[in-house]
Amino acid sequence: MKAAFIKQTGSFKEIQIGDLPIPKTKADEVLVRVIAVSVNYVDTFVRGGGFKTEMKFPFVIGRDAVGEVVDTNNGFVKGQLVWTNSMGYDGRTGTTSEFVAIPKDRLFVAPKVDPIKLVASVHSSATAAIILRDIFQINKGKKILIxxxxxxxGRKLVELANLAGLVVSTTSNQKDFAKLAQLGSKNCFDYQQSTAKIADKFDYIIDTSGKVSLQTNLDKLNLFGQIGLITAPKDNNFNFNVRQMYTQSQSIKGFVISHASLSQIQTSAKLLNQYFAQGKLLDEEILSLPITQAQHAHELMEQHVKAKLVLTVN
Structure with a gap:
C-alpha cells in the first residue's frame, strides 16, 4: 500500500512516500481504507522529534483520518464511513496510508457529511470540546473570553461554547468580527488592543495565540475563574501575582489533546457527531493536497498557512 512515513525524526524532508505492507488487524482492530487525513501542528512535532512518543520505524505519519471499513468485525459494517483522531502517537501507527488498522474503541461511525470537511474539523473540534466539558467543566450562563x-x-471554542449556553467574548482581527458573531460571539474585541482595557471580567479565559500575558488574563478573571493554556509565548516564561491567584481561588490549567484519556476522546466524538449531523463545526477553509505532497504539507504547516491542510489518499 502507498504510505507517507519517516525512518527517523527530523525535518519535513524526512517524509518519504513508498509502499508498505497492508497492516494485519489484531482482535480489537478494524481495517479502514483511508480517504483523507488532516495535517496538524502536533504532527510536525511528532515527526520532528519535539513531541517524545513511542514509535516504530518506518513510522507512518498523521493522527486523524476518515475512511471506509474494509472488514466486518468488531461491530462495524463493510463500507461504513468512519473517522478517528487519536492515532500516530503513544505506540499507535499513523494514518497517512491507503489502509490503517484502528482500535475499535478509537473508531467512530461518521454521519452523512462531506468526509473532507469532517476530517478537517475533528482535531480542533475535539480539542475545544474536551477543554470546555472536561478541563473547565463549564456551567451554562458563565462568561468566557476566547x-x-x-x-x-478558536472558532470551534466559540461555536461549542455558544451551543453550551456560555456568554462568549472574543479577540481577533476586526475583519473576523462578522464570522465570530455568526458563530456566537456576543462581544468582539480587536486583538491589537490590550485585553486589560476590556471592562468585563470572565469565568473562563483561553488564549489560543500565546500573545497575552498571564497576569493580564488573571486580572480579568472572576472569583473561582479558570485560565486554559493550549500554547505558550515564544519566550516560554510567565510572571504573575501568586497571592492574587490563590486568594481568588483561581486556577491555571494546561491541556494538549495527545494526553486526553480514551473516555474523553469517546465522549467528545459522540458530541461532535451530533453537531456534524446538524452541519455544525464544518466551516474550515481547506487546502487539499494528494498524499504524494505530504512533505510540502508539513512545510506549509511550519510556515503557519491559514487554511486547514488535508491530504487525500484514495
Missing part, C-alpha cells in the same frame, strides 16, 4: 478566536481551535 483570545485568538478566529483560529482553527
Amino acid at each position: 483570545e485568538g478566536g478566529a483560529g482553527h481551535v
